[in-house]
Amino acid sequence: MKEYRPTHVGTITKYVFVDSPDITPEELALKAYEISQGLMVKETCFGLQVTGKPEEVAKLIRQIREFDPNHIFIKDRGFPPGDPRRCRANLGGARPGFHGHEYEIPLLRYVSYGLEVSPEKSQEPMGVEKRAKLDVQILQRLMESQEP
Amino acid sequence: MVKVLIYPMTSLILSDMVERFGHQPLGSALSIRERIQTPSIESPPLQISPEEPKKGLRYAAVEVPSGVRGRMAILGPQMEEAEAAIIITDADFAFGCMGCARTNELIKYLVRNRHIPTLELRYPRDEEEGKKFVTALREFLASLGGKKS
Numbered sequence: 001m002k003e004y005r006p007t008h009v010g011t012i013t014k015y016v017f018v019d020s021p022d023i024t025p026e027e028l029a030l031k032a033y034e035i036s037q038g039l040m041v042k043e044t045c046f047g048l049q050v051t052g053k054p055e056e057v058a059k060l061i062r063q064i065r066e067f068d069p070n071h072i073f074i075k076d077r078g079f080p081p082g083d084p085r086r087c088r089a090n091l092g093g094a095r096p097g098f099h100g101h102e103y104e105i106p107l108l109r110y111v112s113y114g115l116e117v118s119p120e121k122s123q124e125p126m127g128v129e130k131r132a133k134l135d136v137q138i139l140q141r142l143m144e145s146q147e148p
Numbered sequence: 149m150v151k152v153l154i155y156p157m158t159s160l161i162l163s164d165m166v167e168r169f170g171h172q173p174l175g176s177a178l179s180i181r182e183r184i185q186t187p188s189i190e191s192p193p194l195q196i197s198p199e200e201p202k203k204g205l206r207y208a209a210v211e212v213p214s215g216v217r218g219r220m221a222i223l224g225p226q227m228e229e230a231e232a233a234i235i236i237t238d239a240d241f242a243f244g245c246m247g248c249a250r251t252n253e254l255i256k257y258l259v260r261n262r263h264i265p266t267l268e269l270r271y272p273r274d275e276e277e278g279k280k281f282v283t284a285l286r287e288f289l290a291s292l293g294g295k296k297s
Binding site: 001002003004005006008009010011012013015017065073074075076077078079083085086097099100101103104105107108109110111112113114115117119124125126127128 | 156158159160161163164165167168173175176177178179180181184185186187188189190191192193194195237240241242244268269270271272273274275277278279280281282283284286287288
């Protein structure tokens with residue numbers, strides 16, 4: 001057994017996803033570098049990763065969102081950027097977590113559209129159809145039909 | 149600000165929307181971050197030790213696979229901490245190379261049994277549904293006392 005010495009203790013990492021017709025990850029990275037004041041900013045193909053002290057990251061994230069509020073999406077990340085346990089440079093293949101992003105990123109344009117519509121003009125909220133409970137008599141019929 | 153459990157617990161859309169509308173999203177990234185930033189015995193890749201399935205006994209019986217119990221040791225405390233929850237019902241990607249269908253079912257079951265304010269909805273499939281999706285989230289999160297955006 002080996003001792004584990006963590007790095008980046010006390011920091012948080014946030015993913016910034018850009019799905020905007022007006023700003024690219026490269027432009028956003030440049031703007032983020034300008035206002036980052038020493039935070040670690042890593043440009044990626046989909047946006048950025050920002051690492052630093054929680055309050056500093058929160059401040060930067062607030063500023064980044066303002067560049068295009070309806071097309072910039074942010075979430076927490078557990079690992080710091082480039083961590084050998086997660087970085088695909090070390091592992092090969094897709095990074096764990098990629099498939100979730102791959103699934104949700106094409107849906108971002110619908111969410112952006114929903115955000116662009118003002119609350120007054122929006123429609124009925126989405127609901128999920130409740131499935132009716134199975135009737136007891138149907139259940140009994142099913143059980144009896146399975147008997148030899 | 150209310151702590152809102154999101155399901156799928158890695159969801160980008162839900163995490164962003166909860167934070168955007170003034171609340172704190174509770175997802176798996178927070179638990180993983182806590183583990184990988186705590187000095188201990190090396191247990192790569194997620195610093196999940198053999199102790200975790202024992203902690204998971206709080207949520208699932210001993211005959212339940214250790215994978216479920218280990219996951220519940222990470223996700224269970226967040227579920228208990230949550231004051232509200234948002235569940236996407238058609239999140240197929242939550243079951244795959246890193247996911248576990250039984251853990252997902254257990255989480256949803258336990259959340260429903262807690263009787264906290266819960267919003268259930270599905271992913272939008274077009275722009276019209278996108279509007280309804282955002283409206284549902286906006287109204288739900290506003291009803292919890294968050295800011296309006």
